[in-house]
Amino acid sequence: MFDFRPDPGQPKAETLRQLCDAVDALTAGEPDGIANMANVAALLWEFLPGLNWAGFYRMVDGELVLGPFVGRPACIRIPLGKGVCGTAASTGKSQLVADVHAFPGHIACDSASQSELVVPVVRQGTVIAVIDLDSPELARFDAEDQAGIEQLAALLSGRI
Ligand code: SME
Numbered sequence: 001m002f003d004f005r006p007d008p009g010q011p012k013a014e015t016l017r018q019l020c021d022a023v024d025a026l027t028a029g030e031p032d033g034i035a036n037m038a039n040v041a042a043l044l045w046e047f048l049p050g051l052n053w054a055g056f057y058r059m060v061d062g063e064l065v066l067g068p069f070v071g072r073p074a075c076i077r078i079p080l081g082k083g084v085c086g087t088a089a090s091t092g093k094s095q096l097v098a099d100v101h102a103f104p105g106h107i108a109c110d111s112a113s114q115s116e117l118v119v120p121v122v123r124q125g126t127v128i129a130v131i132d133l134d135s136p137e138l139a140r141f142d143a144e145d146q147a148g149i150e151q152l153a154a155l156l157s158g159r160i
Contacts, residue, residue, distance in 0.1 A: 002022075004018070004022040004046060004047070005046055005047075006018050006019075006046075006047055008049065012144055012145070012148075013144060013148075015047055015048075016047075016144070016145070016147075016148030016149075016151075017148075018047065019043060019044070019047040019048070019148065019152065020148070020151055020152055020155060022043050023040055023152055023155060023156070024155060026039045026040075026043065027039065027040065027155075027156070028159075030159070033159065033160040034067075034068060036156070036159050037055075037058075037067050037068040037129075037160050038068035040068075040131075040152075040160075041054055041055040041056065041068045041069050041070050042070060044070070044131075044133065045070040045071075048133065048145075050135050050136070050137050050140050051071075051133055051134065051135055051140075052071055052072070052110055052112050052113060052135060052136045053069060053070070053071030053072065053109070053110055053113065053132065053133070053134035054069060054070050054071060054132070054134075055067060055068055055069020055070060055071065055074075055131075055132060056068055056129050056130070056131060056132070056160070057078060057085050057089070057129060057130050057132060058129045058160075059089060059126075059128050059129060062080065063077055063078065063079050063080060064077065064080070064085055064086060064089055064130065065077055067129065069132075071110065071134070072109070073109075074109040074110070075107055075109050078107060082105055082107065083105055083106055083107035084097055084100070084103055084106055084107070084116050084118045084132075085107070085118050085130050085132055086107075087105075087118075088118040088120050088130050089127050089130050092120050092122060092127055093120070094119045094120065094149075094150060095116070095117070096141055096142075096143070096145075096146050097115060097116045097117070097118075098138060098139040098141075099114065099115060099138055099139070100113055100115060100116050100134075101114075103116075109134075112136040113134040113135065113136065114135060114136055114137055114138045114140070115134075115135045115137060115138055115139055115140045115141060116132070116133065116134050116135070116141070117132075117133045117141040117145055117146060117149060118131065118132050118133070119131045119146070119149045119150055119153045120153065121153045121156050121157055121160065122153070122157060123157045123158065128157075128160070129156075131149055131152065131153055131156075133149070
């Protein structure tokens with residue numbers, strides 16, 4: 001059994017650090033990328049409060065295809081450049097969106113979502129996936145969250 005639940009009263013930086021450590025411990029030595037993405041989605045859900053969706057879209061033949069996640073069923077395919085995920089994938093840059101309704105072309109998979117953080121996973125200069133976090137709270141994510149998830153994405157580059 002794995003029990004990685006963080007102390008809810010601790011500073012966010014500590015929670016993000018523990019999340020990275022847990023991801024490192026659980027994915028090290030496991031070559032199956034789907035298994036690793038599934039466990040990382042579960043860890044994101046356990047560690048980060050205030051989410052309604054946490055998971056992956058993978059780059060497959062030039063478009064994003066739904067990967068392992070926790071949350072409500074979601075749209076399966078997202079063209080590059082479309083929505084928050086497609087923008088992160090086409091630019092290779094994280095998208096920190098305080099209000100999804102103000103983001104042109106946002107794709108509403110779950111009407112509860114109000115804010116979103118999408119971070120690309122890059123291997124040898126190519127985006128291979130994005131990590132997508134949605135929240136029912138406006139402005140749930142900040143620069144500290146972005147930096148923590150970018151660190152996670154760097155760690156996952158060779159593991160998914
Ligand atoms: N909102 C995303 C689509 C994916 S769902 O949030 C899970 C977007 O605009 O790309």
